[in-house]
Amino acid sequence: MTTLTFGKALNAGLRRALAADEKVVLMGEDIGSLGGVFRVTDGLKAEFGAHRVVDTPLSEAGIMGTAVGLAYRGFRPVVEIQFDGFIYPAFDQIVAQVAKLHYRSRGNVRMPITIRVPFGGGIGAAEHHSESPEAYFAHTAGLRVVACSNPADAYVMIQQAIASDDPVLFFEPKRRYHVKGEVDESASLADAKPMGVASVVTPGTDVTLVTYGALVQTARDAAIAAAEDGVSVEVIDLRSLAPVDYATVEASVRRTGRLVITHEAGQQGGVGAELAASVTERCFEFLEAAPVRVTGHDIPYPPAKLERHHLPDLDRILDGVDRVLGRPNSLSGVEA
Amino acid sequence: MTTLTFGKALNAGLRRALAADEKVVLMGEDIGSLGGVFRVTDGLKAEFGAHRVVDTPLSEAGIMGTAVGLAYRGFRPVVEIQFDGFIYPAFDQIVAQVAKLHYRSRGNVRMPITIRVPFGGGIGAAEHHSESPEAYFAHTAGLRVVACSNPADAYVMIQQAIASDDPVLFFEPKRRYHVKGEVDESASLADAKPMGVASVVTPGTDVTLVTYGALVQTARDAAIAAAEDGVSVEVIDLRSLAPVDYATVEASVRRTGRLVITHEAGQQGGVGAELAASVTERCFEFLEAAPVRVTGHDIPYPPAKLERHHLPDLDRILDGVDRVLGRPNSLSGVEA
Amino acid sequence: MTPSDRDATGLLTRPDHFVQLVTPTGERRADPEFDRWVADVDADALSRLYRDMSIVRRLDTEATALQRQGELGLWPPLAGQEAAQIGSARALRDDDFVFTSYREHAVAWCRGVGPAELLTVWRGSAASGWNPAEHGIAVPQIIIGAQALHATGWAMGAAWEGSDAASVAYFGDGATSEGDVNEALVFAASFDAPVVFFCQNNQWAISEPVGLQSKQPLARRADGFGMPGVRVDGNDVLAVLAATRIALDRARRGEGPTLIEAVTYRLGPHTTADDPKRYRTDDELAEWRTRDPITRLLALLTSMGVDADALEREVAEEAGRAAAELRAAVTTIPDPEPMTVFDHVYAEPNSHLARQRDHYARYLAMFDDADAAASGAEGGAR
Amino acid sequence: MTPSDRDATGLLTRPDHFVQLVTPTGERRADPEFDRWVADVDADALSRLYRDMSIVRRLDTEATALQRQGELGLWPPLAGQEAAQIGSARALRDDDFVFTSYREHAVAWCRGVGPAELLTVWRGSAASGWNPAEHGIAVPQIIIGAQALHATGWAMGAAWEGSDAASVAYFGDGATSEGDVNEALVFAASFDAPVVFFCQNNQWAISEPVGLQSKQPLARRADGFGMPGVRVDGNDVLAVLAATRIALDRARRGEGPTLIEAVTYRLGPHTTADDPKRYRTDDELAEWRTRDPITRLLALLTSMGVDADALEREVAEEAGRAAAELRAAVTTIPDPEPMTVFDHVYAEPNSHLARQRDHYARYLAMFDDADAAASGAEGGAR
Numbered sequence A, B: 001m002t003t004l005t006f007g008k009a010l011n012a013g014l015r016r017a018l019a020a021d022e023k024v025v026l027m028g029e030d031i032g033s034l035g036g037v038f039r040v041t042d043g044l045k046a047e048f049g050a051h052r053v054v055d056t057p058l059s060e061a062g063i064m065g066t067a068v069g070l071a072y073r074g075f076r077p078v079v080e081i082q083f084d085g086f087i088y089p090a091f092d093q094i095v096a097q098v099a100k101l102h103y104r105s106r107g108n109v110r111m112p113i114t115i116r117v118p119f120g121g122g123i124g125a126a127e128h129h130s131e132s133p134e135a136y137f138a139h140t141a142g143l144r145v146v147a148c149s150n151p152a153d154a155y156v157m158i159q160q161a162i163a164s165d166d167p168v169l170f171f172e173p174k175r176r177y178h179v180k181g182e183v184d185e186s187a188s189l190a191d192a193k194p195m196g197v198a199s200v201v202t203p204g205t206d207v208t209l210v211t212y213g214a215l216v217q218t219a220r221d222a223a224i225a226a227a228e229d230g231v232s233v234e235v236i237d238l239r240s241l242a243p244v245d246y247a248t249v250e251a252s253v254r255r256t257g258r259l260v261i262t263h264e265a266g267q268q269g270g271v272g273a274e275l276a277a278s279v280t281e282r283c284f285e286f287l288e289a290a291p292v293r294v295t296g297h298d299i300p301y302p303p304a305k306l307e308r309h310h311l312p313d314l315d316r317i318l319d320g321v322d323r324v325l326g327r328p329n330s331l332s333g334v335e336a
Numbered sequence C, D: 001m002t003p004s005d006r007d008a009t010g011l012l013t014r015p016d017h018f019v020q021l022v023t024p025t026g027e028r029r030a031d032p033e034f035d036r037w038v039a040d041v042d043a044d045a046l047s048r049l050y051r052d053m054s055i056v057r058r059l060d061t062e063a064t065a066l067q068r069q070g071e072l073g074l075w076p077p078l079a080g081q082e083a084a085q086i087g088s089a090r091a092l093r094d095d096d097f098v099f100t101s102y103r104e105h106a107v108a109w110c111r112g113v114g115p116a117e118l119l120t121v122w123r124g125s126a127a128s129g130w131n132p133a134e135h136g137i138a139v140p141q142i143i144i145g146a147q148a149l150h151a152t153g154w155a156m157g158a159a160w161e162g163s164d165a166a167s168v169a170y171f172g173d174g175a176t177s178e179g180d181v182n183e184a185l186v187f188a189a190s191f192d193a194p195v196v197f198f199c200q201n202n203q204w205a206i207s208e209p210v211g212l213q214s215k216q217p218l219a220r221r222a223d224g225f226g227m228p229g230v231r232v233d234g235n236d237v238l239a240v241l242a243a244t245r246i247a248l249d250r251a252r253r254g255e256g257p258t259l260i261e262a263v264t265y266r267l268g269p270h271t272t273a274d275d276p277k278r279y280r281t282d283d284e285l286a287e288w289r290t291r292d293p294i295t296r297l298l299a300l301l302t303s304m305g306v307d308a309d310a311l312e313r314e315v316a317e318e319a320g321r322a323a324a325e326l327r328a329a330v331t332t333i334p335d336p337e338p339m340t341v342f343d344h345v346y347a348e349p350n351s352h353l354a355r356q357r358d359h360y361a362r363y364l365a366m367f368d369d370a371d372a373a374a375s376g377a378e379g380g381a382r
Ligand SMILES: Cc1ncc(C[n+]2csc(CCOP(=O)(O)OP(=O)(O)O)c2C)c(N)n1
Pocket: B029, B058, B060, B082, B086, B089, C101, C103, C142, C143, C144, C171, C172, C173, C174, C175, C176, C202, C204, C205, C206, C266, C270
């Protein structure tokens, strides 16, 4: 076990993937000499060379489109999108090419492309640097979408994503890059929990609280606070957003009968919408209350001084827990 | 009242909008001399000139980005995206610029841009010509998203969309372009039903069936078939997908206690997910069963000879009705 | 810059110059730079090119007919662009890789794609008709311009691997307005990628004339991106062959990308769904017919002493057989099984899709049950 | 093409030529084509440009300091690019419209944007600091290249309205690789849009040198798109002014777009979050410091007989006052009220957002209630 920051855990995972398979190439803006604006690829160009860790011209569609061509030739490109808000110029290449080419080629062409996206807010950034675009990709057939929440997962999951023969949107909660955790660098990938499986990170009995990415820590804190209030909250780190590990989620909801979902992205059509709808379909008889969503507002990401009024935090999550339990809450007495 | 096809009703609505406001300009590929590949803009260039009906170079981002500049100067651009599958190159300009500029400019810059998108399948088309991308936009704050289902609505709603000071994604069910209907060309816009309000197109008491676009007709047919089976289905044409007119939907579900949603787009994170989640939140106590979704599969749009195994049709909708009613259905006996 | 400014390979870097080795009436014009690249192309080789072009035109006509008869959902005819496609594709090696748009049937044909493979996608029977790895040609691309980036990425990878294989990106005049194509030029130049950008300027993008996309010859776009651009008569198969060989040679020698503009004309409609009468004149069409790539080659062969009548007859016969084969092939394309709609979405197991697949299978099974119950009665579960 | 190939306006169409009217040591170099465009720029006018440049540099330093002190969230310094920004922006009319990237503080300053307006967005206090209509300058653009299309659309509209106003799109060297910028060139050429594409080639896109984006001078990109391209010394305010005037004149006369590449250098970090030591050498920086745009202008003024010491003193004082004003202004920027987070998402009422807003108001009210209950106790509802 080594203690690593989230960012360094990713770096270590990328290094191992580069060493394990010479077809793995990293591509992106400023990932070489600079080591990425978050230093996630620090040192890798020096170690593996400019043909394995490739600084590209400034064009996201260009990066994604050439990654498709590289995949056609048998490479496993790992693409870094510098910030969440810069993924949209590559949207066409992602949804019409990366996501579809395996289907369009009847399985003859594989697109084992990993698309790394630092995502989410909470760092006081400028416009377009705090987006949570995961729902767009979870709605896109042909993609897998994962989000990691801690260094240990980051280290393993980035390797799993790269090893996957399907394209993976790999969301990294940028505000957690500096958080430290224990990482087992010696463990074998084969023994690791598959990236498609969710983690119950705090067991509980009264309410199931599902989240991913940066909010996993907030949800765990909320569970502790709720416990002080006599409410036992089970926190699930979803890890995979598409497909969702409903076995884990369902098992929990069947026990608790109550579901709260929280994410930074807006509510309307967010990942939480699918979760609420799917869990309702699967567990209707077990639900004591409608699933509650605690999300960012349906607004463009606000300026830094307002982001705390946008992002779900401990208090808002606890209010959601109160809502699902029918305890006094912000909407008490409001007509649904 | 005039009898017009869907396409001609749109043409008439566009003509009226062009005549009413000289700041209205139409932009797109092949919309001028050719009148659009579906002939929706037929004759308009001849009537209003090349500066009002503008054939553009072949670039969707270019069209959308210049439309933003035109809006900056006070124009009301109406952009045609030739087919649904070609909207993705413009995605960045839509979600990062069109959707956000009013917010980003603190209300100083308006983006009254109408984005016309022929959408959906059922016409035996080639790849990328049958997409249902509406959920991407419904998840994007700052946009309004509407879909029309009949000539009368098309005629009015296109004018309302153009008159709106907010950007509107305007989805036109391409397989209905040739369907005829009565259109009142003399009616004033001021008296028309707002485009944000849903329509109960078939009243019923047992099940609420919500849809939009091409499937409205299929849903109505399903209601007729169900009636023969003794089931009374209320069909709601949503018209506006963002925001959704929950007043109308809720009122219906409170009466029926059962909700079926159908759309062509995939299920995972589709518009139906939000509807199911929101209605469950708002009407939990009234629901007799979990909302049922009858949707396209979560696959890339399939080749023409398989599309009937992808698109919801009358039988699949009726199966959904059976599911929500707990009558014998395809999933009878299957563990949820 | 003077007209004699050429780079080391002898490739014209003045893209306004219009390279033509065979005139519309079939005369061979000497070109001090290009001639040596086709010095080996004797009457026999030219006859083979004539054969290629004649056959693909016949196949194209047949496919159009098949569409009119309802056997295909759609067909984008290539008629008029035979020299551009054959001349370029015949310059390729097996280990090169081609990324096309949707109209490059002749290129596919040169890559060994068979008739059923070719028609599958246009019949709507499956998402694609061939295995790209088998033929060294990607599945067709309908998103305008997207493949230019794919070709560039493939070429970057080939170079990184130390191979001297090259890729070719085919796209149209309209495609040059899309961001993707321009970004491909940027990446290719930056990485010295061994890719040939082959633009068939057929004068139209559906109803839009090339003048709406560009006020300059498209080949001139190359220089600003840092690569040579060359403008050839796209109806002159010899000029196209020479230009493509030069560009491929550059690529193989690590000198990077080249943009070729092949000036040609789409004689037919954009697709079988299009009516070109709405946007272009008969005169224009007639004018371009005089520059037909096939008749010009036959004229050249005649002037070289080849028995043109015999060749024409022989090739027409062969083309007829190929057309018959195509017609026969279309009906051999199997209709897809319903449940295959779920195949190949993912390369690995996917729990969500597996469940959806299972549910749909159960749904379909209802009809079997109902059918069984009604012992063969028509219709569905109700 | 020969070096004397110029179009009617006298604009160089050979973009490799590097236009410089004032050398780094402050000597005035004659240019037969450009001189007449700045014939009116006498010592007084030059002093005003010197004043502009000195003040914006001082403001830039102050803003960087404010960021270091935690008053701003981020600041992208313009130091080194004063001549490029002032020279171009001072060529504009009030009814022209400017679309910038994020680094064009000097352009904003020329457009009359005040200190608090300028800092608002970098402080994170609001989504934007000024009303574009009031100053003829759009809100800053962080999505690289997107604004090039906006400027083009605005210009198309201006021309359609019969106005002779023009727009300017500012973007960086890195931006030239994005599809949007290339598409803007396509649209602008196609519609003869009165837009000036003003590329500040400051040699770097964060850590990436311009050589990664292009192997050619960027101005050379223009020709292939059908417009003149001109390459000027971006640290020479006079050359920049001349080039911009020429381009604007072309635009106003309906002759369409122009691409200007202003060759300059970013002396500071990409933003206050960047450490340029990781990717560039001290030598390079030292070399560029010798080409400083401000000292060179002062040298020129001295050679023209202006009392440079006095001017320098006077302007330094004024710059000091402006900096103090900036510092004072930052604290006057109001912190936003929580509920304003919902303002301006839509121009028209929106039922969904209204409900969400109402729910959040109720949520916030809980804390007020709790606070009230605890009569002023710290913390939230619990
Ligand atoms: C991104 C995108 N936008 C629009 C279309 C619709 N479309 C299909 S072909 C075509 C014209 C293409 O013209 P060109 O590039 O010249 O190729 P050609 O058809 O002449 O071979 C258009 C606009 C598309 N397929 N993809």
